[in-house]
Structures are given as C-alpha cells and as structure tokens.
Amino acid sequence: MTMTVVESWIEKPLERFVRDAGVELALLLHPSGQVLAQHGFARAVDVMSACALAAGIHATAGELGRMLNGRPFRGLHHAGRTRQVFLAEAAWPRGTYIFLTVFGPDSSLGLVRLYFDELAAGLVAAAPAELPSAAPALEGNFERDLNRNLAVLFGRA
Amino acid sequence: MASPFGAVLDSVIRVRGVRAAIVASERDGIVVDAILQIGQSGDRVAALAAALYRKARLSAGAAGMGAVSFMQLEAPHGRICAVGGGELVLIVVAESSVNVGLVRVELLRAAGALTAAGGAAE
Numbered sequence: 001m002t003m004t005v006v007e008s009w010i011e012k013p014l015e016r017f018v019r020d021a022g023v024e025l026a027l028l029l030h031p032s033g034q035v036l037a038q039h040g041f042a043r044a045v046d047v048m049s050a051c052a053l054a055a056g057i058h059a060t061a062g063e064l065g066r067m068l069n070g071r072p073f074r075g076l077h078h079a080g081r082t083r084q085v086f087l088a089e090a091a092w093p094r095g096t097y098i099f100l101t102v103f104g105p106d107s108s109l110g111l112v113r114l115y116f117d118e119l120a121a122g123l124v125a126a127a128p129a130e131l132p133s134a135a136p137a138l139e140g141n142f143e144r145d146l147n148r149n150l151a152v153l154f155g156r157a
Numbered sequence: 158m159a160s161p162f163g164a165v166l167d168s169v170i171r172v173r174g175v176r177a178a179i180v181a182s183e184r185d186g187i188v189v190d191a192i193l194q195i196g197q198s199g200d201r202v203a204a205l206a207a208a209l210y211r212k213a214r215l216s217a218g219a220a221g222m223g224a225v226s227f228m229q230l231e232a233p234h235g236r237i238c239a240v241g242g243g244e245l246v247l248i249v250v251a252e253s254s255v256n257v258g259l260v261r262v263e264l265l266r267a268a269g270a271l272t273a274a275g276g277a278a279e
Contacts, residue, residue: 111186114204
C-alpha cells in the first residue's frame, strides 16, 4: 500500500502513525473535503468519496455536539465486525483538519488514539512556519483544488 | 457509581512494588478502571500492554500452546505483568524488585473476577 501527500512535510508524521498504529487506511483532509494525504487507497474516486463522507460526518457530529453539549464533538469511533473507523479533528497553527483512519484486528482503538495524539503533535512540529492560514474553500475554486490535490496524490499532476 | 473492579485493583495494588494496576478492554486497549500514581499515563500503558497481551494470546494459540494464563515483560527499570479474563485484561506495572510470585498469585486470583465481569473472549 502506498502513501501519497499533497505537501511533503505531512509524510513523515503520517508514515510513523501508519506504522506504529498498524492501520489499513488513513486520510488527512481539510474540513471542506479537500484531501491532503492518504495511505492505503488505490483509486482517486475512493479518496474523493471518503473525503466527502468524512467532511459530512465531521460537520454533522460538530453540529450535534453543539446542540447537545454546547460544543462540537471532536472524535468519532465506529466498531464494525472486523474493521473499525476512527475520525477526529487535528488542530495545528494553520487551522483545523480532519483525520480519518480504518483499522482491523491488528490494531485497537487505544493504539489509534494514542498514536493519533502523537500524529497531531508531529504535524504541528513539522508544519513550516511560513504556511498561509487555511482559508475556507470558495465554491469557484473547490473543484479545481480538489482535482489538483487528487492529481498530485495519484500521479496525474 | 462504584466500579465492579475496585476490589480486584485494591488486592493487586497492595502488593509491595506494584506501582499501577489497570483493567482494560483487551480488544480496544481502553481503560475500564485503574489505580495509578500521579504522572502515570494509564491510557498509554493500557493501549500498548493490551495490544501486547492480545498478540501473545493469539501467538500462543497459533503455536498450539493453549491459553495464555500470565504474561510478564521484564525491562531494566520495571516489569509489566498481565492476565486476561473474558474480554478484559488486568495489567500491573511494578518495580524490578517486586515479588513476581506474589503478583502472579494475585493476578491469577483476579482473573476469575475479570471473566465474570468481562464475558467470554473471542
């Protein structure tokens, strides 16, 4: 399985997370649904679908948390029969990002949570100081940016 | 609400040299109940030790050795011991000088209580 990233500084922390936590799939994306890095996906269309769903789940869970608790829920875990999904928010100076990972019986929720905290810290440490702040995606640019990122990840740039 | 594992943890933490006792889910590595000292990261130890115990149990099964009863990890500055009961695992962090025999007896005694509370393992 290969890992691909839109920005190179993301690669090392994400690679370490995948190795240590033993996950099958990993996806880092902007809350708008634009992909930044992926591990384990074979097709661009799968990444696009996973990003759209993850962004939707994140937005829904955030709103639900605000309604019930006065503040957004930041993490979500779903345990299937053989595979589990973990979705959480990672914040670093550039803004907030969504992290989605899928793991099987070789890992556990405890390990994923443990190494997710390390991933979030690793991304903060690795992020270049001169990065611009993450601006909200504009409708006009969204598809262009999405296609550009997918092309970078799947070697069609 | 009091945890059903209070008595189990109390009996283990009383052994001289035991620094932490944790009941965690074997599958998830999530802490169910614990007695920790200030500064100890129960979540971290539970996640890693439960994963280790699970792999040891699966390895023993694959090698046709039967069920794992007691697992011990020896490191330069201490020991980690664990027993499983149902879907739970009881993890002990102890000093190197701890009486391992006593820890083992207490953990094996506790395994019955874990099985009663934790249901059957996979």
